[in-house]
Amino acid sequence: MSRHLRVGVHVSIGGGIYNAPDRAYERGCTAFQIFTRNPRGWKYSDLKDDEAIKFREKLEAYGYERESVATHMPYLPNLSSPDERIYRLSFEALINELDRAGKLGIPYVVIHLGSHMGKGIEAGRRNLVRAVEDALAKVDNDVLILLENMAGQRNSMGSTFEDIAVLLDSISLNDRLGVCFDTAHAFSAGYDLRNREAVENTMKKFEKIIGFKWLKVVHLNDSRAEYAAGRDIHEHIGLGYIGEEGFRHILRDTRIIRHPIILETPVDDRREDVGNIMKVWELAGVEPPEELRIRWRAFLASEKRSYAKGGKKTRKMKKIGNK
Helix, strand or coil: CCCCCCEEEECCCCCCHHHHHHHHHHCCCCCEEECCCCCCCCCCCCCCHHHHHHHHHHHHHHCCCHHHEEEECCCCCCCCCCCHHHHHHHHHHHHHHHHHHHHHCCCEEEECCCECCCCCHHHHHHHHHHHHHHHHHHCCCCCEEEEECCCCCCCECCCCHHHHHHHHHHCCCHHHEEEEEEHHHHHHCCCCCCCHHHHHHHHHHHHHHCCHHHEEEEECCEECCCCCCCCCCEECCCCCCCHHHHHHHHCCCHHHHCCCEEECCCCCCCCCHHHHHHHHHHHHCCCCCHHHHHHHHHHHHHHHHHHHCCCCCCCCCCHHHCC
16 A cells, blocks of 8 residues: 555654754654653743754755644643642743744644643633633744643543543634544543454544544554553553554544654663554555665664664653653
């Protein structure tokens, strides 16, 4: 089957945000995701104009389509928080992220919907709706906020398709909204994806309750947590509880694979980024272009040489899915 897939991983911005496209290209990514700043703290440095220009120039040089790149909000913000200080900091972080994405030429900011901290889903929803509406009104660009479904953790917002649908209906300026569908989160929240029938049923629910018109990005992750466990622990594609059969059916659904597919999978002794990217192409039944194969071989060879010289595989920053 000859068809182009937009698939890649979350890449580091270490050494400068303009290095991210290099890392994505080296790994044979045809799509990728980044944090635009330190994801583990509230403080950040302003994005310099020359850094943004260099980033956009590399996107163009490598041929990345604009809609194939996304940013992800940092870890700490909780836009549903009842705590005034946390809410204010979270709101400021969202404004900053929208502004940075616009300067970088990135069309999507993926956000986790946070926790109501025991105050109830209605209270959390009011805070979340207000934050998103005010941020969109304040930042005048064409960047979309993508609401990501959550894994069913205690007090979490947006773990059901119904929750997402209510938010889409409640937020004004919803022409600047979209959805990011995370497979591991959905599975852990009680949406089965392990076989053809399960995938078809879950996709029917998604279409009926949310609608595929809202889908912009897919986070394709297997799950180390069992079905409906309410825990967010990502696994290599095909090695978790969803398994290869489930992903084979997910990746044959044209409503899914026409969108950018971002992997937030581990990097360890079992498999690295390129191994997971290759697995996606395999399970999708799509023959990758030879130029991608060349990049994959070169990257794997360089990694092998690094380990031979005494380097060590480490679990790199992939806790975006394991919070």
